[in-house]
Amino acid sequence: MEPLDYDIIIVGAGISGIGNAYWLQRKCPGKRIAILEARDAIGGTWSLFNYPGIRSDSDMFTFGYRFKPWTDPQALSSGASIRAYIQETVAENDLEQYIRFRHKMTHADWSEERQGWILDVETERGKIQMSTRFLSICTGYYNYKEAYRPSFPGEETFPGPIIIPQFWPQDLDYRGKSIAIVGSGATAITLVPALTERGAGQVTMVQRSPTYVVSMPNKARSYEKWQKWMPLRWAYRAARIKYLLLQLISFGFSRMFPRTMKKFFMKMAAQQLPEGYPVDKHFNPTYNPWEQRLCVVPDGDLFQAIKKDNAAIVTGTISTFMPEGIRMADGELVTADIIVLATGLNIQLLGGASISVDGQPIDPKNSMVYKGMMMSGIPNFMYSFGYTNASWTLKVDLTANYLCKLIRFMDRMDYTSVVPIAPENPDGTEFLNLSSGYIQRAKAILPKNGTRRPWRVYQSYPMDMLATRYMGIADKHLKFRR
Structure with missing residues (x-):
């Protein structure tokens, strides 16, 4: 041998x-x-x-x-x-x-x-x-090497770039331009506030169906305090246990009390959006919490972008791409200079x-x-x-x-x-x-x-x-x- x-x-x-x-x-x-x-x-x-x-x-x-x-x-x-x-x-x-x-x-x-x-x-x-x-x-x-890339009617008529996030071109100039992001997962929800903060014009997330979006404070203040009076490894271990317990509780409660948790997540979203915002339309998934992954947003950045009016969500079925952007099945037009297909892996x-x-x-x-x-x-x-x-x-x-x-x-x-x-x-x-x-x-x-x-x-x-x-x-x- x-x-x-x-x-x-x-x-x-x-x-x-x-x-x-x-x-x-x-x-x-x-x-x-x-x-x-x-x-x-x-x-x-x-x-x-x-x-x-x-x-x-x-x-x-x-x-x-x-x-x-x-x-x-x-x-x-x-x-x-x-x-x-x-x-x-x-x-x-x-x-x-x-x-x-x-x-x-x-x-x-x-x-x-x-x-x-x-x-x-x-x-x-x-x-x-x-x-x-x-x-x-x-x-x-x-x-x-290959993302999930569905085809849409009329793509050939759209004159602007159609981008796959997995292969984002580093020389893409999107400042001041209207961007339509197709998708509702973690990538889309990350891109919306990031693009608005970096100079894009109007950014619209076009989703077929909503996702649970949960805001989380992005600064672990308890971890900051623990680092001051205990060794770093102990502080890290304490923070690790804390966040692990939060994950277990969120998942466990969602499985045991799906309706209650659904209401809780939607209420959290509504509290961070403008008064009268159609939460039931754009943040009301057809499935129970944790039947798909929750999308966590740091400090509610997605909601903050919507409140500033330079980001929007459109929920529905895409009818066709066209020179002006995306036409929805209900007739609504989402104007776009750039289309991003955040359609999954x-x-x-x-x-x-x-x-x-x-x-x-x-x-x-x-x-x-x-x-x-x-x-x-x-x-x-x-x-x-x-x-x-x-x-x-x-x-x-x-x-x-x-x-x-x-x-x-x-x-x-x-x-x-x-x-x-x-x-x-x-x-x-x-x-x-x-x-x-x-x-x-x-x-x-x-x-x-x-x-x-x-x-x-x-x-x-x-x-x-x-x-x-x-x-x-x-x-x-x-x-x-x-």
Whole structure:
């Protein structure tokens, strides 16, 4: 048996991959680690997205790493600040030694004979092969090269630019111009106030249906106070617990009392909008809270932009694009010099790579998810997939620590491989329990979710923490081999 190049290869140098590398370096010293990054920059999403106002939609005290305090009391931070935070993490922990830039994994095949993975990798120098005992996927879940881009009647008649936020042109001059933003998700809700603040003329968000928009104070004053009389790590931990509890309470109450929470969120919106504003039309979703992600806005910036009269919302169905802008089905004309299609993402697993076991192709949709981080039938394989109802990084942190725990257990027992074995004829449910368009469009490619542990993805940090940190590794669902 030929020696393998690495013990663990991490795919992706974004916030997930860097967190993975930190914990592996700390808890599995001596292991040969590599991080494959297809681009030439650290940071993943936060080095790719550059549209105006790009920021986190989760508070940084739970979105930040457990091991590295977020020092700024600003809770919803800019993309540039998050990128700098990830870069600091890399520098402080000497993690760049592991990163292989311009290395894109295109295929991974598990060899039962070698008890390891053989990876096909594209580099600037051409195609190469790499091998590893464990494969840790930290590529996120959406396609970096292609956004969801529906077509609209009459697009060819519109003379101005039609922009996709994921590929925002840095030389776009929008000062003083009328902009129509099609969409109602986090990107659209971020763009509206950002564009008005940066000199755009009238900015109109054109939404087919409303989203829950919740205002949050962007300065964590309690964190500022705690930093003055306790060590930074303690203050950060206290802020992290506070914001985690707020997430759990919001989600829990929304599931138990959806009508009450719906009224509460709409009342909050109405209090920040001009008197008589049609809240029932523009901020009254057809679904219950947390059936899709809430859109959190710092200091109510979206509502403030509407109050200043240089931002507006139009709710309804688009009939056609035309030279003047967008004509709605009810006849209303939204004038525009620029149209921005903030219409969502395309989900993509494995960073677009394919995967096989002993040459037999594996389709993730036919696998079941074990503890929200491994897939049935795929040996020595870990997938970092964050929460949809809380900060992404909370689950990524648990996944990285579970990987370390699993590797140490296998070393002690002299095991070379582990594979989750799904139950026969399992009851399956949707992997992600949100009705968001990008998730519904991806049903055909997502793995299955079971109805009971360890095959059920609960989207619950407390339950996952108990299952990964405090429960043993070996169980009847894992098959180990020496």
